[in-house]
Amino acid sequence: MNASRIHGIVLSGVGGQGVLSLAQILLEALRRSGLHALQSEIHGMSQRGGSVHAQVCYAEGPLSSPIIDEGCADLLIALEPLEALRYVSMLRVSGALVVSEEPQTDMEGYPPLDDIYAALKAVPGAHLVDTEDLARRLNHRQAGGMVLLGMASRFLPVNDGIWREVITQRFESKGARVTEKNLEAFEAGRGLIKEPVGV
Amino acid sequence: MADSTLALGVEAVGCAAFDAGIKGAFGYPGTPSTEGFEFVEALIHQAGDGRAAQWAANEKVAYDLGMGMSYAGHRTLVTMKHVGLNVALDAYANSALTGVRGGLVLLVADDPGMHSSQNEQDSRRLAEFAWLPCLEPSTVQECYDLTFRAFELSETLQVPVMLRIVTRLAHCRAALVRRETLAPTGLGVAPKASIQDWVLIPANARRRYVDLLAKQPRLKAEAATLNHLVPGTGRRGVALAGMGRAYFGQLALEHPALAALPRLEIAAYPVDPALEQAFLAQVDEVVVFEEDYPVIEERLGLRGTAKVHGRLDGALPRTGELSPRLLKDALGLKLPDGKAAARLDLPIRAPRFCDGCGHVDAYEAMQEALAKVGAPEARVFGDIGCYTLAAQEPMAAIHAVVEMGASISMAVGAALAGETPSVAVIGDSTFGHSGLPALLTAADAGVNVTVVILDNRVVGMTGQQPSQALDQVERMVLGMGIPEAQVQVLLPVPKQHEANVAAMEAALRHPGPSVVVFRRECIQSIRRGVLKDHDRQERERCVSEACS
Numbered sequence: 127m128n129a130s131r132i133h134g135i136v137l138s139g140v141g142g143q144g145v146l147s148l149a150q151i152l153l154e155a156l157r158r159s160g161l162h163a164l165q166s167e168i169h170g171m172s173q174r175g176g177s178v179h180a181q182v183c184y185a186e187g188p189l190s191s192p193i194i195d196e197g198c199a200d201l202l203i204a205l206e207p208l209e210a211l212r213y214v215s216m217l218r219v220s221g222a223l224v225v226s227e228e229p230q231t232d233m234e235g236y237p238p239l240d241d242i243y244a245a246l247k248a249v250p251g252a253h254l255v256d257t258e259d260l261a262r263r264l265n266h267r268q269a270g271g272m273v274l275l276g277m278a279s280r281f282l283p284v285n286d287g288i289w290r291e292v293i294t295q296r297f298e299s300k301g302a303r304v305t306e307k308n309l310e311a312f313e314a315g316r317g318l319i320k321e322p323v324g325v
Numbered sequence: 326m327a328d329s330t331l332a333l334g335v336e337a338v339g340c341a342a343f344d345a346g347i348k349g350a351f352g353y354p355g356t357p358s359t360e361g362f363e364f365v366e367a368l369i370h371q372a373g374d375g376r377a378a379q380w381a382a383n384e385k386v387a388y389d390l391g392m393g394m395s396y397a398g399h400r401t402l403v404t405m406k407h408v409g410l411n412v413a414l415d416a417y418a419n420s421a422l423t424g425v426r427g428g429l430v431l432l433v434a435d436d437p438g439m440h441s442s443q444n445e446q447d448s449r450r451l452a453e454f455a456w457l458p459c460l461e462p463s464t465v466q467e468c469y470d471l472t473f474r475a476f477e478l479s480e481t482l483q484v485p486v487m488l489r490i491v492t493r494l495a496h497c498r499a500a501l502v503r504r505e506t507l508a509p510t511g512l513g514v515a516p517k518a519s520i521q522d523w524v525l526i527p528a529n530a531r532r533r534y535v536d537l538l539a540k541q542p543r544l545k546a547e548a549a550t551l552n553h554l555v556p557g558t559g560r561r562g563v564a565l566a567g568m569g570r571a572y573f574g575q576l577a578l579e580h581p582a583l584a585a586l587p588r589l590e591i592a593a594y595p596v597d598p599a600l601e602q603a604f605l606a607q608v609d610e611v612v613v614f615e616e617d618y619p620v621i622e623e624r625l626g627l628r629g630t631a632k633v634h635g636r637l638d639g640a641l642p643r644t645g646e647l648s649p650r651l652l653k654d655a656l657g658l659k660l661p662d663g664k665a666a667a668r669l670d671l672p673i674r675a676p677r678f679c680d681g682c683g684h685v686d687a688y689e690a691m692q693e694a695l696a697k698v699g700a701p702e703a704r705v706f707g708d709i710g711c712y713t714l715a716a717q718e719p720m721a722a723i724h725a726v727v728e729m730g731a732s733i734s735m736a737v738g739a740a741l742a743g744e745t746p747s748v749a750v751i752g753d754s755t756f757g758h759s760g761l762p763a764l765l766t767a768a769d770a771g772v773n774v775t776v777v778i779l780d781n782r783v784v785g786m787t788g789q790q791p792s793q794a795l796d797q798v799e800r801m802v803l804g805m806g807i808p809e810a811q812v813q814v815l816l817p818v819p820k821q822h823e824a825n826v827a828a829m830e831a832a833l834r835h836p837g838p839s840v841v842v843f844r845r846e847c848i849q850s851i852r853r854g855v856l857k858d859h860d861r862q863e864r865e866r867c868v869s870e871a872c873s
């Protein structure tokens with residue numbers, strides 16, 4: 127990471143997909159890595175299946191703004207392909223995006239999926255993943271979020287131990303099996319991007 | 326750093342109130358204030374030491390509960406959103422005259438940009454209106470620290486203190502350093518000598534108003550300890566408050582030249598004119614960054630010694646929330662080029678009813694019944710809650726939504742003007758909040774108005790807090806004077822559709838006031854088991870009393 131500047135992550139998806147809980151895991155992991163971090167979330171009416179987005183900012187020094195400017199984010203994590211496109215312009219030119227291909231089409235006028243995939247693939251730095259297929263293979267219906275987090279981890283200054291610690295704590299109350307499943311999904315996502323790529 | 330508490334800004338306020346030794350918290354849910362109450366409620370439950378955390382029927386009731394607790398000598402937190410303060414304004418403005426005994430802090434969450442509100446009114450204006458102090462944090466840690474300070478101030482000055490935050494800060498999550506937790510206060514009930522201060526008959530109120538105005542210099546002096554003049558170089562300066570202060574602080578880290586600008590940093594109101602004067606003496610030009618109304622901007626502008634830029638002269642948009650981008654634009658900083666956006670028309674993903682929500686069945690029955698009585702185009706007065714979603718196309722089932730409780734009164738007004746059928750749709754918690762007095766008026770006016778109460782047993786929109794009117798709605802309706810024959814309770818499920826349409830039709834055709842209650846628990850609250858314990862206890866009570 128570039129020590130002198132403020133880094134930003136944008137998360138997007140649809141109400142109920144777990145955007146905010148993903149953001150909280152990121153926030154915790156970054157903080158445990160000794161960084162200053164802030165998270166901003168906008169919800170309310172959006173809990174009823176509307177667009178939801180959250181942002182996480184981090185830096186080596188103190189931060190006071192929880193919002194990232196357009197064109198300034200380093201990473202976009204999207205749980206839904208249309209909701210990914212909505213936020214592409216938030217990214218800096220060199221920014222990366224990890225996107226689930228699994229659409230939530232329950233709305234008026236959802237564009238043809240092929241157009242959406244094509245538009246996403248045309249964005250440099252885009253990594254698409256078929257979370258539906260992966261979830262089936264992992265035998266874990268809700269694997270999507272953790273798979274994306276695993277992919278995103280390749281771009282973030284957080285070590286493996288801290289990720290495992292934070293994920294474990296997050297799911298502890300739901301039992302050892304659920305925790306294992308989520309760690310497995312995280313690893314699967316991490317494996318999809320071979321090289322760590324700092325941004 | 327890693328072992329400090331992680332909290333939202335609004336939670337930091339609740340946390341500080343707990344740590345500052347409140348005896349109780351009261352509020353009415355409203356985004357983005359809700360989590361502040363929920364946080365302190367959780368802490369109080371954990372502590373199990375007899376403190377109270379109570380959602381109230383509405384914001385005025387919450388405020389009055391807080392005043393009672395303060396009268397009894399204890400610190401108390403009252404929470405609401407900005408539009409809720411309008412409901413509590415009577416109590417709030419008068420509490421400035423009575424003053425307080427135990428410290429009373431009012432958390433008000435404003436919503437610039439209207440993320441989930443009907444307007445973007447600025448609560449600082451209502452603090453000024455009531456001649457009361459207002460503190461305005463700009464970071465999560467300040468939310469905590471200033472709440473602590475607010476309790477101290479409230480007790481030193483013996484007035485309620487408003488803590489104003491905005492959505493962006495309310496929903497910003499960050500690490501929090503907590504102080505030592507204080508035991509709940511116990512100053513004892515207001516002393517006998519002060520009884521007349523609390524009785525606002527005109528003779529006392531006149532005296533107390535003079536007292537309140539006499540406190541203003543002390544208010545300004547206390548506020549001055551939280552407001553700062555930071556000298557700089559050049560004759561161009563900035564005045565900053567709330568998120569304007571947070572955004573500017575960060576920009577200054579990235580653009581060191583900004584750190585050299587002379588600035589006026591505001592965290593408390595009323596602002597001392599001497600401080601404003603001292604600032605203006607250093608600059609010929611000022612840009613003001615504050616959230617919502619041009620409060621500081623107007624005051625600086627009136628002095629006429631410097632050119633003031635902000636929302637009034639178009640340097641910033643007149644409406645909507647601040648953002649780092651707006652600050653950059655106004656300061657003439659270059660924005661980086663971002664990634665090219667997709668060339669695809671992206672439709673808006675609007676919020677909608679949860680699958681299987683009973684409101685949908687109720688609206689369908691209502692619309693079909695309106696068609697049956699030959700009024701498919703009838704205008705329907707709606708209210709505030711999840712059911713407001715029906716205003717959107719394609720359902721478009723409600724045609725006016727103004728404020729909590731307005732549906733019933735507006736429908737009565739329209740009926741008195743001869744509009745028939747006149748229909749109001751209101752939720753159970755909104756009904757308890759401010760529908761009750763309106764229904765009293767409807768019963769009294771005796772006109773043909775059909776009041777549809779959508780009873781999902783919780784405050785659905787803000788996260789399924791239990792409704793104060795829980796399982797009481799039809800009894801309340803009868804108590805308001807609506808004849809029993811005109812009160813129906815229906816189950817909004819597809820299987821009952823025909824029967825529901827017929828019942829709605831009968832209500833619409835009735836020439837006097839009638840009430841139709843559609844009752845089915847919110848899907849989300851069932852999923853989370855919010856009322857499970859309550860219902861089990863009710864069943865057990867019923868069995869033991871053989872009322873089934």
Ligand code: SF4
Nearest residue numbers: 679682711785847848
């Ligand atoms: S939260 Fe409850 S009341 Fe609101 S739309 Fe969903 S099911 Fe209906």
